[in-house]
Structure formats: structure tokens, C-alpha cells
Amino acid sequence: xxxxPAGVLQLLALxxxxxxxxxxxxxxxxxxxxxxxxxxxxxxxxxxxxVDPNTEMRWPAYLRGVLAFSAAGVLFLYLLQRLQGVLxxxxxxxxxxxDQAFNTAASFVTNTNWQSYYGEQAMGHVVQTAGLAVxxxxxxxxxxxVAVALVRGFALPHSRLRSSGGTPIxxxxxxxxxxxxxxGTVRILVPLAAVAAVVLVAGGAIQNFSGxxxxxxxxxxxxxxxxxxxxxxxxxxELGTNGGGYFNANSAHPFExxxxxxxxxxxxxxxxxxxxxxxxxxxxxxxxxxxYAILATMxxxxxxxxxxxxxxxxxxxxxxxxxxxxxxxxxEVRFGVGSSSIFAVSTTLTSTGAVDSxxxxxxxxxxxxxxxxxxxxxxxxxxxxxxxxxxxxMAVIAVFIAGLMVGRTPEYLGKKIGTREIKLAACYILIxxxxxxxxTAVAMALPTPAHSMTNSGAHGFSExxxxxxxxxxxxxxxxxxxxxxxxxxxxxxxxxxxxxxFLPMVFVLALAGSLAGQKPVPVTAGTLRTEKPLxxxxxxxxxxxxxxxxxxxxxxxxxxxxxxxx
Amino acid sequence: xxxxxxxxxRLLGAGLRALLVLTLVTGVIYPLAVTGIAQAxxxxxxxxxxITADGKVVGSSLIGQQGYSLAYFQPRPADGLGENSVxxxxxxxxxxxxxxxxxxxxxxxxxxxxxxxxxxxxxTADYRLKPSDVPADAVTSSGSGLDPDIxxxxxxxxxxxxxxxxxxxVTQVEKLVDDHTQGRxxxxxxxxxxxVLELNIALKDLVAKH
Numbered sequence: 001x002x003x004x005p006a007g008v009l010q011l012l013a014l015x016x017x018x019x020x021x022x023x024x025x026x027x028x029x030x031x032x033x034x035x036x037x038x039x040x041x042x043x044x045x046x047x048x049x050x051v052d053p054n055t056e057m058r059w060p061a062y063l064r065g066v067l068a069f070s071a072a073g074v075l076f077l078y079l080l081q082r083l084q085g086v087l088x089x090x091x092x093x094x095x096x097x098x099d100q101a102f103n104t105a106a107s108f109v110t111n112t113n114w115q116s117y118y119g120e121q122a123m124g125h126v127v128q129t130a131g132l133a134v135x136x137x138x139x140x141x142x143x144x145x146v147a148v149a150l151v152r153g154f155a156l157p158h159s160r161l162r163s164s165g166g167t168p169i170x171x172x173x174x175x176x177x178x179x180x181x182x183x184g185t186v187r188i189l190v191p192l193a194a195v196a197a198v199v200l201v202a203g204g205a206i207q208n209f210s211g212x213x214x215x216x217x218x219x220x221x222x223x224x225x226x227x228x229x230x231x232x233x234x235x236x237x238e239l240g241t242n243g244g245g246y247f248n249a250n251s252a253h254p255f256e257x258x259x260x261x262x263x264x265x266x267x268x269x270x271x272x273x274x275x276x277x278x279x280x281x282x283x284x285x286x287x288x289x290x291x292y293a294i295l296a297t298m299x300x301x302x303x304x305x306x307x308x309x310x311x312x313x314x315x316x317x318x319x320x321x322x323x324x325x326x327x328x329x330x331x332e333v334r335f336g337v338g339s340s341s342i343f344a345v346s347t348t349l350t351s352t353g354a355v356d357s358x359x360x361x362x363x364x365x366x367x368x369x370x371x372x373x374x375x376x377x378x379x380x381x382x383x384x385x386x387x388x389x390x391x392x393x394m395a396v397i398a399v400f401i402a403g404l405m406v407g408r409t410p411e412y413l414g415k416k417i418g419t420r421e422i423k424l425a426a427c428y429i430l431i432x433x434x435x436x437x438x439x440t441a442v443a444m445a446l447p448t449p450a451h452s453m454t455n456s457g458a459h460g461f462s463e464x465x466x467x468x469x470x471x472x473x474x475x476x477x478x479x480x481x482x483x484x485x486x487x488x489x490x491x492x493x494x495x496x497x498x499x500x501x502f503l504p505m506v507f508v509l510a511l512a513g514s515l516a517g518q519k520p521v522p523v524t525a526g527t528l529r530t531e532k533p534l535x536x537x538x539x540x541x542x543x544x545x546x547x548x549x550x551x552x553x554x555x556x557x558x559x560x561x562x563x564x565x566x
Numbered sequence: 567x568x569x570x571x572x573x574x575x576r577l578l579g580a581g582l583r584a585l586l587v588l589t590l591v592t593g594v595i596y597p598l599a600v601t602g603i604a605q606a607x608x609x610x611x612x613x614x615x616x617i618t619a620d621g622k623v624v625g626s627s628l629i630g631q632q633g634y635s636l637a638y639f640q641p642r643p644a645d646g647l648g649e650n651s652v653x654x655x656x657x658x659x660x661x662x663x664x665x666x667x668x669x670x671x672x673x674x675x676x677x678x679x680x681x682x683x684x685x686x687x688x689x690t691a692d693y694r695l696k697p698s699d700v701p702a703d704a705v706t707s708s709g710s711g712l713d714p715d716i717x718x719x720x721x722x723x724x725x726x727x728x729x730x731x732x733x734x735x736v737t738q739v740e741k742l743v744d745d746h747t748q749g750r751x752x753x754x755x756x757x758x759x760x761x762v763l764e765l766n767i768a769l770k771d772l773v774a775k776h
Contacts, residue, residue: 001753003757006755045587049583049584049587050583068574069584072578072581072585073585076585092653092655120650121650121653121658129597130594134588134589134593178580194596201604201607201612202607202611204615206614207601207612208614210613215616215623216623217631218634218766218767219631223659226658229597229600232597247661248660249662252661252709254710254714255628259751261751263755316702320674325705328703329673329706330664330707332709332713333759334759339755358663358664361668361673364669454670455670480662481665566669
């Protein structure tokens with residue numbers, strides 16, 4: 001078998017595994033977020049936090065919870081890195097510099113996981129496991145919580161008929177943030193990550209707390225290795241669509257991703273929760289078919305992008321790759337071109353940003369596909385939680401466009417999309433492009449940022465465009481030739497991550513609150529059927545046109561110019 | 567005003583307490599439990615898949631090494647590898663790729679030079695290696711710089727040189743390569759590959775026995 005059919009078979013195997021897994025996982029997650037019961041361990045946790053998990057929150061309260069928890073996260077992670085020099089269990093590594101510590105704290109709390117640092121030489125055991133890995137869990141749990149809050153906004157009063165005499169109460173309540181945070185962590189992420197981590201160790205990923213030790217080499221001499229709790233972090237790094245952690249080479253490092261099987265398994269992990277959340281959504285709004293329509297939209301874009309990526313990478317245009325006879329620069333032999341292409345697309349269409357091969361050395365068009373994936377807002381299937389809420393915002397926009405075409409007040413899932421709702425959705429989709437384009441333009445206009453580029457010309461511009469796209473969309477992957485460990489990049493990228501994470505959440509929760517307070521409108525013959533393939537088509541079109549066109553001029557200057565020249 | 571300050575402080579306190587409790591769960595209990603299971607069930611793998619030759623540890627089967635003499639099979643180039651610049655009490659390898667783009671002039675030169683070198687080194691008195699037979703992995707750097715593998719094609723074109731340098735027959739070395747070629751997992755995952763360190767250890771054994 002040639003590499004192309006093998007690549008296609010790996011894609012099909014992945015689709016089959018996701019199709020099987022998303023149903024029970026999605027249904028389970030719906031149960032987790034709808035249940036009235038608390039586990040005993042959760043009760044202890046609530047006691048520790050000092051909150052009542054049964055208090056219903058309206059959207060401002062829910063948002064305050066998200067922001068307070070995240071602010072505490074940034075502060076704690078910043079201090080942990082600044083104090084590394086005096087922390088025990090840190091291999092004697094010194095403290096991280098202030099600008100890099102801010103960047104990394106912002107990065108891990110916002111689910112971006114951009115690595116401005118070299119993991120192997122900078123971060124000791126304590127910062128890795130008690131700092132970075134913890135945010136890998138909780139930032140993912142926050143993402144899912146916000147998505148679930150939005151789903152409740154649509155679903156009420158379907159899922160919670162807390163009624164007196166059968167009349168649903170519409171109060172604009174969205175649930176309890178602390179309960180959602182704790183349940184997502186304890187009932188979903190920790191058990192799944194534990195199983196996944198053991199599978200990764202079985203494949204060869206390391207899991208120990210050894211210090212740096214010296215081993216002999218074949219030709220004599222020796223080499224020094226880092227030990228570390230790598231597998232346990234790798235598991236949640238993929239599962240929580242995080243993407244950062246131990247080694248500079250990320251999931252290309254054999255200790256993080258040792259075999260072809262672990263590679264496919266890691267791709268599966270980074271897709272499974274965002275995909276399963278479409279099921280959770282379907283169950284919670286009381287129509288599995290609505291979930292399928294969203295899933296079909298995500299799958300269409302993902303499969304299309306993978307096909308394009310495989311085509312351009314196997315064709316390996318570009319002078320160096322033509323000369324080499326294949327697009328193997330920055331790729332590992334055990335994965336090859338096919339599997340690396342699937343990983344690259346999956347990591348940039350989710351908010352993961354882990355890499356098993358280096359995007360900067362992909363073909364010009366291949367690099368463009370990874371960027372476009374992020375620019376679509378990472379919604380196919382997107383990050384844990386952020387993918388679903390991003391896609392639902394696009395669905396609101398698509399419904400609105402359809403409403404304009406036929407001259408009817410748009411509605412989605414029985415809720416009217418009025419002026420307030422469409423304003424909030426429009427603000428949401430404007431934030432990230434504004435951050436990406438303004439920061440990129442400013443960086444290009446200033447004299448010093450360009451000194452960080454490894455490559456010149458169109459590709460040099462792409463390095464900077466990629467960095468701000470990745471940060472603002474909370475992806476975390478890079479055209480890693482860019483030396484981003486400068487005060488300028490550490491600060492502005494950190495800022496882009498924070499604004500790109502929390503401003504959209506403000507609008508999502510405000511929208512959720514507004515929907516939750518609405519009385520549902522009955523379905524009539526004139527209602528747009530959002531569970532039908534026609535709507536999926538409309539949604540795919542809206543996504544590609546709206547976000548695609550926003551970025552077209554920037555893409556034309558970078559990856560398109562490079563791709564078309566070769 | 568005073569009221570909202572207290573409220574904010576109370577909320578931040580709750581956030582901090584939540585973080586600390588969840589740090590205990592996900593940052594202490596979880597990694598320790600996974601480490602316990604990993605160390606008990608997969609001790610060798612959890613500690614880096616160390617590999618021994620003549621009773622001595624000579625590296626990890628997962629971590630590619632550089633610097634083999636021409637009597638041995640050569641690994642892929644690793645131009646993206648670095649050395650540590652902070653915490654210099656250690657001598658750490660920094661994994662990494664070159665990140666050079668497909669149209670980067672330095673990369674073009676590097677591939678050209680690597681190809682010429684591979685052709686020159688592997689052509690022997692009775693074997694002429696054609697540049698078009700050099701596979702891509704032989705002239706490009708991997709993503710990690712630590713790629714432990716080469717493609718079977720890259721191993722194949724090194725057979726004549728290795729046989730000649732070690733006084734072995736081509737068939738003997740070819741068989742060695744075949745024995746160490748791993749196909750795709752389950753027939754379709756990843757790409758076929760040869761682990762360079764394992765192959766070279768076996769080669770050394772064969773030469774010693776010969």
C-alpha cells in the first residue's frame with residue numbers, strides 16, 4: 001500500500017472511532033450537566049471552595065465566576081513560575097522572567113498553551129504538574145461550562161421544568177458555574193485523561209518524577225534526559241484541546257508521541273470532546289437531529305480541510321521540498337505525510353495547537369490551510385466548549401441571514417433572534433479578526449518585531465500573522481521559526497490571548513442570558529428547519545464567506561503568495 | 567463602592583480556593599496515580615525505553631542519536647536541535663525543527679548538500695547511488711530533531727557502504743535491515759520505518775560474531 005491510501009485509511013479509522021465514541025460520551029456529558037445529584041467528592045470540593053452548587057446564576061453572575069476563577073489562575077501560575085527558583089522539586093531550574101511568565105500564565109489559563117519557553121530547559125516538575133497541567137484541565141472545563149450555559153439558554157425550559165403546576169419558569173438562569181466547573185473536571189476530564197495517559201505510557205510515553213539523568217550513547221559519550229510526568233499531561237493536553245507542555249518539539253517529541261498508533265490516538269483525543277458536545281447539545285435541546293446538523297457542518301469542513309492538506313502535502317510544491325523529493329522537513333518518519341496532515345488540520349480546527357510536525361515547513365498552501373482553520377474561529381469541531389459555542393454563534397448568524405432573505409424574524413431552536421441577540425453575535429465574530437489584524441499590522445509597522453523572523457518575504461509575514469491568529473483564537477501552535485520570546489511578543493501575544501478568550505465569553509453568556517429569558521415560539525410551517533441538510537449547507541457557506549473574506553487580504557500576502565509562487 | 571470591592575474580593579477568594587482544591591485533584595492526585603500505575607505496569611517505557619548493548623545503557627530506542635561513524639547506518643539530519651541556554655548546570659538537548667519554509671534559500675542549499683553527501687558516501691566500487699533514489703527523509707530534518715527512525719529506502723541505500731566498511735556481504739546486511747524494518751501498525755497506521763539505534767546495535771553484534 002502506498003502512503004496516500006494509508007493516509008485515507010487512517011482518516012476513515014478516525015472517523016469510525018469518533019462516530020462510535022461520540023454517542024455515549026455526548027449523552028453522558030448531557031447527564032453530567034443536567035443531574036441534580038452531587039458526588040461525595042464534589043461536596044467536599046464545594047465545601048473547600050465555600051460555595052453552594054445549587055444556587056442558580058443569571059448570566060452576569062456566571063460570567064463573574066468565570067472571570068474570578070480565571071484571574072486567580074493567571075495570578076497563581078504567574079507566581080508559581082516566578083518562584084520556581086525556590087520551589088522544591090524543580091530540578092534547580094531558575095525562575096521564569098516576568099514577561100515570559102505572564103505570557104505563559106495567560107496562555108495556559110486561556111486554553112491557548114502557546115510555548116514561548118523551551119519546556120525541557122525551563123520548567124521543572126512542580127510548574128509542569130501543579131501549574132501547567134492543572135490549567136490544561138480547568139481551562140478546558142471552563143470552556144465546556146460556558147458552552148453548556150449557552151445550550152441551557154436555548155434549551156430552557158426543555159431540560160429543566162422546575163415548575164409549579166406545569167408552567168415553566170423563565171428567569172434567565174443558566175446554572176451554577178462552580179458546579180459546572182467541578183463536574184466537568186471530576187466527572188469528565190480526569191477519568192478520561194487517566195485512561196488515555198495509561199494508553200500513552202503503554203505506547204512508550206514517559207511518566208516519572210526522575211531528575212535529569214545522564215545515559216550513555218552508542219558511539220560513546222553521554223546525553224542528558226529530562227524525566228517528567230509527560231504522559232499524564234499529554235493526555236489532558238490533547239483531550240482538553242490545550243496543546244502545550246513538556247518539550248519544545250511538542251507532540252513530535254518521541255517521549256510525548258512515540259508511535260504511529262499514539263499519533264492517531266492523540267488526534268482522536270483532541271477531537272472527541274468537541275465532537276461529542278454536539279450530541280450533548282442535541283440531547284439538552286431535546287432534538288438529537290439538531291445536534292447532527294451541527295456535527296455535519298463541523299465534519300464537512302474538517303474532512304474538506306484534511307483532503308486539501310493531504311493533496312498539497314503529498315504534491316510537495318516548493319523548491320526545497322521538490323529537491324528533497326517529499327514534504328518531510330519538520331515531519332517524523334513514523335508518522336509520515338498522511339498522518340501529519342490529519343494532525344495539522346485537526347489541531348488548527350480545534351483550539352489545540354499541539355503539533356506532531358512543524359507547520360512552518362509545510363508547503364505554502366499547507367501552511368495557509370492551518371491558518372485558515374484557526375481563522376474560521378476554530379469551530380470544526382473547535383476547542384472543548386469553545387468549538388460548540390463558536391459554532392452556535394455562527395448558526396445564529398446563518399439563521400439571521402436566512403431570515404433576511406425571506407423577510408421573516410429569524411428564530412433558532414424556538415428562540416427569537418432579535419436585535420439584542422444579533423448584536424451580541426456580531427460582536428462575538430468581530431473580536432478575533434480585530435485582534436489578529438490590528439496586532440499583525442502594528443507588529444509589521446514597527447521596526448523590531450521583524451527581527452524575530454527566521455524566514456524572509458511572504459513566509460516571514462506569515463510567521464507574524466500566524467502568531468497573532470494562533471494567540472487570538474487560543475490555538476497555541478506556531479510557525480515556530482518566529483522567535484517569540486521577546487518582550488514585545490510575550491506581552492502582545494499574552495494580551496491577544498486574554499482578550500481573544502474572555503471578550504467572546506462575555507457575549508456568549510450575555511446571549512445565553514437573553515435566550516434563557518425568552519418564551520419559546522411555536523414551530524410553524526414558516527420556521528426554518530435547522531436540523532435539515534439545507535441548513536448545514538447554509539451554515540458552511542456562511543462560515544466560509546464571513547470569516548474567509550475577513551482574512552482574505554492578509555492570507556493573500558502570506559501563504560497564498562508563497563503557495564502560488566511555487 | 568465599598569460593597570463592590572468586598573464582593574470582588576470575596577469572588578476572587580472563591581476563585582482562588584477553587585483553583586487550589588482542583589490543583590490538589592488534577593495537579594497532585596492525578597499525576598501521582600498515573601505515575602504509580604505507569605511505573606507498576608510499564609516500568610521500562612515509563613522511564614524512557616532505555617536500551618542496552620554489552621550490558622551498558624546506550625540510549626533510548628525512542629531518541630535518535632547523531633554522530634555515528636560511517637561504518638554504521640546514518641540517521642536523519644537534525645538541523646533544528648539545540649543546546650540549552652538557561653539552567654546551564656545541565657547539558658540538555660533542546661528538541662526542535664528548523665522551521666525553514668519550503669522556499670527558504672538556506673533550506674534549498676542544505677537539501678542540495680545533504681543529497682550530494684548521501685550520494686558520495688553511499689556509492690561504493692560496485693554500487694552507484696543515483697540522486698533520484700535518495701528518499702526525502704535522508705535529506706530533511708525531522709520535527710523533533712530526535713527522530714529515532716529512517717525510512718526502509720534510506721536504510722536500503724546505505725547497505726552497500728555498511729557491508730563494505732564492515733567486511734560483511736550485502737545479503738547479510740540486507741537481511742539485517744529487513745529484520746529491523748517495522749511495517750505500518752495494523753497495516754495502515756504511520757509509515758514503515760527502521761530504528762537506527764536498534765539496527766546499529768544488531769550490526770555491531772553481527773560484526774563481532776563474524
